[in-house]
Amino acid sequence: MAVLLLILFILSLDNSVSGADPIDIYCPPEFPFYTPNSSFHNNLKLVLGLLSSDNASKAGFYNTSIGEGPDIVYGQSLCRGDITNSTICQQCIDKASQDILNRCNSENAMIWYNLCQVRYSFQNFDVMAYTGKYPKQNGEEKNVSDPIELGEYLTYLMDTLSNLAAFEPSKNMFAAGEIGYPGNRTVYGLVQCIRDIPESQCKTCLSYAFSDLTSCCSYREGGIILDRTCNMRFQFSLFFNASSGYRLIYPTSEGGKWKYWMIVLIICGSILVLAFAIGLATAILRQKKDRDRDEEATERTLLQELSYSKSVAVTQEGDLISSDELLFMTLATIKIATDDFADTNKLGQGGFGAVYKGVLPNGNEIAVKRLSRKSWQGIEELKNEVILIAKLQHKNLVRLLGCALEGEEKLLIYEFMSNKSLDQFIFEKRSKLDWKTYYGIINGIARGILYLHEESRLKIIHRDLKPNNVLLDHELSAKISDFGMARIFSENQNAANTKRVVGTYGYMAPEYAMEGLFSVKSDVFNFGVILLEIISGKRNSGFYITELAPSLLAYGWRLWNEGKELDFVDPMLLERCLGSEIVRCMHIGLLCVQENPEHRPTMSNVVVLLGSESMALPQPRQPALCRVLRVDPLTTTNASVNEITFSDILPR
Template sequence: MLKHTPSAVLLFIVFIFTSSLNRVSAEDPLDFYCPSSSEFPLYNLNSSFHDNLNLVMGLLSSINASTAGFYNTSRGQEPNKVYGQSLCRGDITNSTVCKECIEKASQDIMNRCRSENAMIWYNLCQVRYSFQSFDVVAYTGKYPKQNDEEKNVSDPIRFREYLTFLMNNLSAEAAFNPVKNMFAAGEIDYPGKKTIYGLVQCTRDMSLPGCSSCLSSAFTEITTCCSYREGGIILSRTCNMRFQLSQFFNASSAYQLVYPTSTGRKWKSWMFVLIICGSIFVLSFVIGLGIACLRGRKKRDKDEEISERTLLQELTTPKHVALTQEGDLISSEEVLFMTLASIRVATDDFSDTNKLGQGGFGAVYKGVLPDGNEIAVKRLSRKSWQGIEEFKNEVVLIAKLQHKNLVRLLGCALEGEEKLLIYEFMSNKSLDQLIFDPEKRSKLDWKTYNGIINGIARGLLYLHEESRLKIIHRDLKPNNVLLDHELLAKISDFGMARIFSENQNAANTKRVVGTYGYMAPEYAMEGLFSVKSDVFSFGVVLLEIISGKRSSGFYQTELAPTLLAYAWRVWNEGKALDFVDSVVLETCPASEVVRCMHIGLLCVQENPEHRPTMSTVMLLLGSESMGLPQPKQPAFALSKVLHLDPSTKTNPSDNEIIFSDILPR
């Protein structure tokens, strides 16, 4: 009997481990994404889409899928085609445990969601489906509620140092060691006889650099929300990150890391091997990428030259008709073309003294025409993100729009490598320079702010419902709202705008563009955009005006992970006035500004169905007696988005998907 005891003990341990994993898999989900389906009503219990969805869920729960640990599949024909994806955690080697988790997740997501796209995360697996392919690789970090339940650590600064070392090493292992299937788990001893356990994972359809970028964004988020806590989780569609002070994964798959400054401890040989191999891999990748770039450079330059020449010919042709991406015809006969020589004279040859701003696209200069009229010239650099199509889109589109709350495009110039857009000059520059500058902000009263809010709303209403074209702006933010000498608000930058047909309510795209902090979740997550996407952006801007705080980078205030999360928290606590800037409160009845905050929260609700239209927003802003529904939870989990457009030639900033320009001043 005794000689068989070790085997019996081993079997008992395996049974306990497997049982514990099964118990975990049966728990409630960590989080889920389940948007409304009203904009694209494919989902119906008796529809072909639903039949295909059932087939996909069955395939994801199959033995083959669970054995692989990661599975992509699809069923049906467009427009009822369904794409599905499942992923089990990398340390789950038992296919039965993986299968049971996927089955549970598949059933749960079908019970919870009535939508064309949805996703659910469990401790041990995640399941996702959509009506479109998973080519839109957007990073949108989600913070599970259990993060708020973790206790704070006693020494957050030192704890963050150890956590950073652990997660950076795990991220490098997952992203640059192909044999690891984009998964890594490990631990590091922390002073005080404690151990930090960490885990990172990417979906296996990502490229290695893509996985690295995703984990880098996730680490920024987990540092923001949880680096002072004893645990934290960040979830996204393409990568996940987690740490705790107690072990939560299979120890056999973990690395033991040693903090470099620890006394009496030495680096292990495998760590040197890992660093050397990783360095060789990265170096090889960079060299290969450089060779490919050099080979393609001449071809790209030639293509750009041909494209620019074609654009010039198209735009300068009398009564030229341009075809938009949505298939609508618009004429450029109203566009005024100026010569490069005249613009050089107006701007004193683009002198630094006339420079108003600098962005990823190039620079903006002030100029004076011979008749004395002041202008703002947007000079696009040759390698600007704003390429040929965006230039044409803005030139042709904005010429058709005439409204006091939209900036006027006076003309354009296209000669050689120069692409210039000429606007009316706005003496008070952009809204962000006003509301985020404490000195300038203190000189204004609520009446002025209220006028700006109403001006932006009227401009959007014109774009959505009153102009001869139905326009979705897609990049509304304070930088893109200009102020004239009377502080009249004017919306600008239509390079990313899209035209809808009269009966069209929504569309989808694989090229997500915009700015972190202002994008509606359905747009960032699935590429779906509509008038409600602009309403979301308007709500964010309204809340920024009221609070005087930026949505982008709000985590640095330590009040909450995002501006919307902070607004929602104080609203639920009955402390709405804590959100309002003191300068605003001094010049405004409390009830009026709280009502305005209420409208802002209605605009940023996660479900686009629940957001009002801009016509309703205008009614609510203009009538204090009109009742307001209670807002639902906003989409405050929205976070950074990775660079998505392969045609873009410059790297995006930390806060932008594709650089959205500094507007003409």
């Protein structure tokens, strides 16, 4: 019977290779394209042929290269660790090789199938950074009834498998397993890294992948995260060879009774404590070295990806790399431009670092964000900005000109905004702007968010919209900035969750602050708070000290219900405008801060409502929260807050 099941499994694998489409394909337009029948193209065909050869298939993982100079092609293939039949491995790699050759003519590409993956590039694979992908099929999975419970089981399953894959040499960087789930169901999981990376890099990659997996799919019955270095997948149905998997039991003591395996585990654990203590000091030192090496590798990869892109041209002197899209400067150039980061040139301080004004030799003004030294947060923000935001172009988004990586310095260069940030005008220089100017700023912010949500090639959730992150140019046009906390959504993805809430007190939507759930409606909530602050001239954070109401939102809601809307409006705005126009904007702001995300309008609706005075508005519902009693004191001093601590949240 066992032999028959194995034969049926092998046959099913063969069918999935011959007929199925790939899970995903990476064919980036920002990299160079090769010319058909060129030396690069011919070398590529030879490399793909080697990847699908008998020897490569038997090994299950293979690296090779052919050519020299600009025509060199590096290739890599990997079969899933539970595929022990070399014929099936070869069939998958052969199909993947043909597919990537037919579908893509970029000089850097990768394709993933269920059973294998193939990658080629004009540059070596030695240095790698995590860039996880969300395949479209994630959006096709059903939702579960209890996402929190599933998240707990997934955490235990994937953490166990990740440790096995990374630190158990016999596993060849692969592990699969299953865990019993309430309701007589089973969750199946699989993780894999390419085999020529250090154990620590494998574990780091899988940790990043799990973070993305929980964000996109911990409320679904399945999910996949793909990366150049590692993959992670789970489902409620078996999708791998069961003979290669582990059976895990979620650690719990039902009814307070100790099970035999628990006693054995405790005894064995006690025996190992002494050995663990002896090796602890060595392990800590090794991890520190690995983290430093991984950080340096990440920085080198970003630098390498930028320098190989044809949108960047390197000068002989090395001082400046210029193109139509980006500027790339050395640290020396930026030090001269900012007078060695002089305090007199400091524009502000954020959670990720300080921002300085700079003047280039040609007279152009720039803003330089100096990210925190030796900070993984800084590296992740830099990666977000360079890889993501540089591809977005809109008149209401601040343009990223480029970056610089040198030693411990991580620098982002933006176009300079002469009027700085919106918060200064709302709360400090109130009389400098009239309602007509504010109304133009409001529309600009709305159009910028709409572009991120619906009109750009990527679906982006900003997650930290606030007046500090809205900059004003010389014409007082609004430009959204600071995308270090932004998240990319797939085309069919509408929401995600995270255990690490980032954002700023007073602007976060309640579902995000309390449950880690975020979506386009989270940004809508942020916009609503900004709109109400512009109208009233008062901050939502700390509003309770006025004793007028627990929050600015609650105060606006109370006056709205009492028919005293104009009491909410800053009197200076009413001097030179129609009160009805401001009251309509207040109405839109209250619609945006409703407690249930489904009741909030989309940004496309907001833009339409702002542009039409005759269109009827629905009645708003009660805003979300009234008061947050305690905030981590560190979060109130910085202009940009990264993590928020809530002590007690009172209901309405």
